[in-house]
Amino acid sequence: MRLLPHPATDDIELTEVLRALSDPVRLEIVARLSASGEMTCGTAGDDLGIHKSTASHHYRALREAGVIFSKQEGRLKYISLRRDDLDTRFPGLLDSVLSATRT
Numbered sequence: 001m002r003l004l005p006h007p008a009t010d011d012i013e014l015t016e017v018l019r020a021l022s023d024p025v026r027l028e029i030v031a032r033l034s035a036s037g038e039m040t041c042g043t044a045g046d047d048l049g050i051h052k053s054t055a056s057h058h059y060r061a062l063r064e065a066g067v068i069f070s071k072q073e074g075r076l077k078y079i080s081l082r083r084d085d086l087d088t089r090f091p092g093l094l095d096s097v098l099s100a101t102r103t
Contacts, residue, residue: 002072004063009085012066014093017086020065021097025050026058030067030081034098038080 021027029044045055059079062068067086068079086094 004070004072006063006069006082007066009066009088012082012085012089014090016065017067017090017093020062020067023058023061025054026062026067027097027101029058029062029079030094031098031101033068033079033081034083034094038078041077041079044079 021030025048028048032044033039041055041059044059045052048055050058059068059070059077063070063079066082066089069082070077070079072078081094083094
């Protein structure tokens with residue numbers, strides 16, 4: 001298993017999280033991860049209407065902002081939401097953002 005670089009919990013910045021979540025495609029990815037838990041990048045990106053390279057850009061932006069955790073096992077890359085880390089840094093933020101997307 002290969003881990004990609006991620007910010008430590010204490011280094012996650014609110015402005016970077018909000019910037020990452022401001023894109024509708026990234027927000028949809030986060031909503032899918034919240035509902036389903038860990039997913040492969042291919043599964044998370046299904047039916048988004050974007051190319052693989054564009055999806056990779058969105059995953060990277062979310063990872064670098066500290067919103068998702070990425071790991072690679074063989075040829076598959078798995079992503080999951082860093083809910084505990086985000087709730088530690090910014091209590092209630094993720095739930096507020098996700099509930100606003102459901103309306």
